[in-house]
Amino acid sequence: MLPGETLACYAGPDGTMDVGTCQAGLKTCDDDGQSFGPCVGEVVPTPESCVTVDVDDDCDGAIDCVGEIEWGRLFSSPAPTTASPPTSTARGTSSSAAW
Structure with missing residues (x-):
């Protein structure tokens, strides 16, 4: 090993x-030529x-994000973030969600 020498690394x-x-x-x-420093720039699976x-x-090898999240991204339709309490109407009770 020579000081300053670089090697590819992947864990x-x-x-x-x-x-x-x-x-x-x-x-x-490292400068002493005895060991290597940390692996810099490596990206491992998450x-x-x-x-x-x-x-x-x-x-x-696959992009695994599918379903509702992908549908919402494609059609720019935000998902409900909170549910609104039921409301009373002349015909009864209904519920709604905040969009």
Whole structure:
């Protein structure tokens, strides 16, 4: 090892490097030439996040965010955040949700 020498590093599961967001980082040999520093820039799998619906966060080769969240993103229809209490009408009681 030579001081300043760099090596690729990746601690994620086999088969996930360069899939989705996963990528290797670099570790640099310390000034004493005896050891390497931490892996910098490495991205390992994380649970899918439907906040990033167009991204393969868990590096399995598939974008797994589907269903209501994906539908809402595509059609810009926000989901209800709170339920409104039932309201009384001349015909009875009905419920509504805040959109």
